[in-house]
Amino acid sequence: MAVKKAFEEADIYVSPNLLAEYRDIPLELEAEGKITRLQLEALITGIAAFVANAMLVSPRKPVTLCRDEKDNMILECCLEAKAVFLLTGDKDLLDIKKLPFDLNILTPLEFLKRT
Numbered sequence: 203m204a205v206k207k208a209f210e211e212a213d214i215y216v217s218p219n220l221l222a223e224y225r226d227i228p229l230e231l232e233a234e235g236k237i238t239r240l241q242l243e244a245l246i247t248g249i250a251a252f253v254a255n256a257m258l259v260s261p262r263k264p265v266t267l268c269r270d271e272k273d274n275m276i277l278e279c280c281l282e283a284k285a286v287f288l289l290t291g292d293k294d295l296l297d298i299k300k301l302p303f304d305l306n307i308l309t310p311l312e313f314l315k316r317t
Contacts, residue, residue, distance in 0.1 A: 214255055257283070281303050
């Protein structure tokens with residue numbers, strides 16, 4: 203629901219680093235036995251649909267604000283895209299209280315509740 207609303211109301215952005223993550227993580231999950239082949243195929247199909255509707259940005263400024271360093275690439279993408287919202291369930295991102303740029307970090311449910 204939140205993804206559908208986001209596509210209807212906002213622009214979606216990805217970066218080359220995020221695309222690499224979207225490629226690698228599903229394969230790692232399957233290799234580790236955490237998902238089945240069928241789940242892998244469904245996940246890849248969903249990611250492909252998401253990426254097909256997204257705009258590519260190439261971040262130029264490094265960001266080092268998140269306690270999980272791997273999540274900084276998400277903030278870099280948001281900064282470059284001048285994003286208004288970041289929808290996530292990631293606690294490390296949700297716990298960030300102050301950013302040096304305008305960005306509202308929300309859970310999907312919080313985004314859905316917005317009018």
